Amino acid sequence: MPHLNRRQFLQASAALGASALLPACTKMTSWGTPITVYLPGMAAGHSLRGNTQAITPSSERRVKVAILGSGAAGLFAAWRLAKSGFTDFALVEGPELGGNCANGEFNTATGSSIHYPRGAHYLPLPSMESTHIRELLFDMGVIEANPYSERPTFDERVLIHSPEDRLFINGQWQDGVVPQHGIPATEIAEQQRFFKYIEKLKHTQGNDGRRLFCVPLALSSQDPTWRALDQMSFAQWLTRNHYTALSLLWYLDYACRDDYGINLAQTSAWAGLHYFSSRGGQAEHIEKAHDGAVLTWPDGLNPLIRHMGATLQPSQRLAGLATRVMDNGKTVSVDVLNIQNKSATRLIADHVICAMPLHVAAHIVEGMSDLGFDLQQHGAHHAPWQVSNFLIDRFPTEAEPHPLAWDNVVYGSPSLGFVNSTHQLIRTAKPEYSVFTAYHAYAGEDPKLVRQRLERATGDKLYQIAVRDLDSAYGWGNPLKARQYVKQVEITLRGHAMSSPTVGFLNNVGIQNLIQQNSRIQFAHSDLSGLSIFEEAAWWGDVAARRLL
Numbered sequence: 359m360p361h362l363n364r365r366q367f368l369q370a371s372a373a374l375g376a377s378a379l380l381p382a383c384t385k386m387t388s389w390g391t392p393i394t395v396y397l398p399g400m401a402a403g404h405s406l407r408g409n410t411q412a413i414t415p416s417s418e419r420r421v422k423v424a425i426l427g428s429g430a431a432g433l434f435a436a437w438r439l440a441k442s443g444f445t446d447f448a449l450v451e452g453p454e455l456g457g458n459c460a461n462g463e464f465n466t467a468t469g470s471s472i473h474y475p476r477g478a479h480y481l482p483l484p485s486m487e488s489t490h491i492r493e494l495l496f497d498m499g500v501i502e503a504n505p506y507s508e509r510p511t512f513d514e515r516v517l518i519h520s521p522e523d524r525l526f527i528n529g530q531w532q533d534g535v536v537p538q539h540g541i542p543a544t545e546i547a548e549q550q551r552f553f554k555y556i557e558k559l560k561h562t563q564g565n566d567g568r569r570l571f572c573v574p575l576a577l578s579s580q581d582p583t584w585r586a587l588d589q590m591s592f593a594q595w596l597t598r599n600h601y602t603a604l605s606l607l608w609y610l611d612y613a614c615r616d617d618y619g620i621n622l623a624q625t626s627a628w629a630g631l632h633y634f635s636s637r638g639g640q641a642e643h644i645e646k647a648h649d650g651a652v653l654t655w656p657d658g659l660n661p662l663i664r665h666m667g668a669t670l671q672p673s674q675r676l677a678g679l680a681t682r683v684m685d686n687g688k689t690v691s692v693d694v695l696n697i698q699n700k701s702a703t704r705l706i707a708d709h710v711i712c713a714m715p716l717h718v719a720a721h722i723v724e725g726m727s728d729l730g731f732d733l734q735q736h737g738a739h740h741a742p743w744q745v746s747n748f749l750i751d752r753f754p755t756e757a758e759p760h761p762l763a764w765d766n767v768v769y770g771s772p773s774l775g776f777v778n779s780t781h782q783l784i785r786t787a788k789p790e791y792s793v794f795t796a797y798h799a800y801a802g803e804d805p806k807l808v809r810q811r812l813e814r815a816t817g818d819k820l821y822q823i824a825v826r827d828l829d830s831a832y833g834w835g836n837p838l839k840a841r842q843y844v845k846q847v848e849i850t851l852r853g854h855a856m857s858s859p860t861v862g863f864l865n866n867v868g869i870q871n872l873i874q875q876n877s878r879i880q881f882a883h884s885d886l887s888g889l890s891i892f893e894e895a896a897w898w899g900d901v902a903a904r905r906l907l
């Protein structure tokens with residue numbers, strides 16, 4: 359591949375931030391704990407704004423389809439094309455292979471390595487409508503039989519093992535995350551009223567005969583009476599329906615932060631009800647997997663990414679960033695900068711599947727506003743997240759009778775608890791090492807201000823957020839105590855982690871325009887759903903690939 363000359367390369371990489379593909383840095387806490395801080399895509403994203411003209415590609419490659427982005431959407435599109443026997447495509451990986459489904463790896467003192475999630479960590483049992491997910495899981499062998507039946511047979515190794523989750527409440531752990539311990543009977547009755555209503559919603563159809571709430575979201579009923587729920591917040595809907603129990607409100611707020619990165623007052627009531635009513639997937643052996651159980655792996659959803667990636671030939675993968683996308687009428691040209699080998703290539707494609715976040719695409723796809731999408735007007739609320747991984751070489755002592763669960767949540771906490779990465783591996787003896795992954799969504803704040811704050815945050819500040827729930831559980835806010843267990847700490851800051859379904863999100867005209875337009879550039883990203891879950895990202899990858907096949 360012809361290379362850029364030195365002057366061209368320096369010009370381009372200065373414009374794009376030479377650190378784009380190596381965005382980790384180390385921050386020290388005031389007590390001397392090093393924290394590796396990882397900022398995927400941040401440097402690349404910032405530098406792409408208005409700087410793409412600096413690059414002159416020195417080689418060209420012709421492909422029928424260029425896929426831009428290696429997250430769930432981009433890789434699902436590639437997997438679909440490859441499975442259909444379509445081989446003339448190239449996938450540009452972008453700043454982070456796997457995107458929000460990326461994983462990380464700690465090397466331990468004994469020479470072993472251990473993987474953990476840097477983003478997504480579970481997949482609910484797929485709904486009846488999620489045939490694309492069932493197909494992928496069957497292809498992986500995770501669904502062993504009857505993939506499209508009501509109760510497929512799942513590989514037991516990835517069906518969540520017991521104890522699945524627990525809640526630290528009123529000074530002790532309880533089973534499950536819905537608050538029960540010490541909660542008055544009147545509040546429990548209100549919780550039951552809410553869940554009974556949800557059961558009803560799961561089986562209710564709109565005036566078009568579709569289920570009200572589906573995953574994928576695009577298959578949900580279009581009944582305007584129900585979609586009008588999008589005009590109020592979930593908090594308003596709860597007040598109107600006389601839900602006042604603090605324990606229920608906390609739980610629902612936690613659920614919105616956990617899935618959407620925003621709080622009850624920010625979440626569209628339609629999205630709030632969608633969260634609870636849309637899935638209902640089931641597995642063959644009810645004794646092994648209760649309805650609504652989840653699938654998980656030690657490094658979260660990364661194995662799905664790896665499986666889809668493995669269907670690609672090396673020549674179909676291109677490391678680097680798309681820096682400029684131009685529809686020339688008959689073809690689309692895509693400039694790709696590879697900072698590591700100091701080269702830039704121009705792909706000439708018949709079609710492009712643009713599987714990067716829309717706020718990035720808006721800076722590099724020329725004429726995106728002609729397609730009806732204007733970032734200022736149609737850009738969604740993007741919640742910032744912090745994913746903190748702690749390598750431990752011994753497990754903290756747990757008070758009986760509530761052993762460490764897969765997901766461990768603290769009542770009243772503004773954070774989202776922590777997940778034990780080796781949960782699925784535990785059989786008789788505990789493993790030598792494990793990773794606790796603590797999640798925090800910066801809900802209820804202006805995302806722009808949070809992003810600015812995070813870029814400047816000290817090691818102490820980041821650690822404080824990272825350790826909050828581990829402090830409630832084990833007192834790890836005290837560094838001396840934490841040091842007895844924790845050997846390494848890594849924090850991933852995702853400034854634009856996910857599109858959040860704020861009030862009115864269903865009526866984003868810009869996004870509808872991108873879905874409906876029929877140019878040579880197809881968009882495929884969870885942003886098109888307005889909420890961010892693996893199934894939605896994969897759905898848009900599938901839709902885009904099928905349109906081209």
Ligand SMILES: Cc1cc2nc3c(=O)[nH]c(=O)nc-3n(C[C@H](O)[C@H](O)[C@H](O)COP(=O)(O)OP(=O)(O)OC[C@H]3O[C@@H](n4cnc5c(N)ncnc54)[C@H](O)[C@@H]3O)c2cc1C
Binds near residue numbers: 480885889
């Ligand atoms: C902390 C966290 C936890 C989550 N937990 C779950 C969970 O448990 N279950 C679940 O279902 N979902 C979860 N999600 C959501 C889920 O991860 C996402 O919905 C899904 O991974 C999004 O995939 P995507 O392909 O739409 O986008 P992304 O993951 O955003 O992928 C975008 C891709 O575009 C690439 N890219 C960016 N710029 C360029 C460029 N210039 N050129 C080329 N490529 C580019 C990136 O490298 C990346 O590969 C979570 C998300 C976060 C942030």
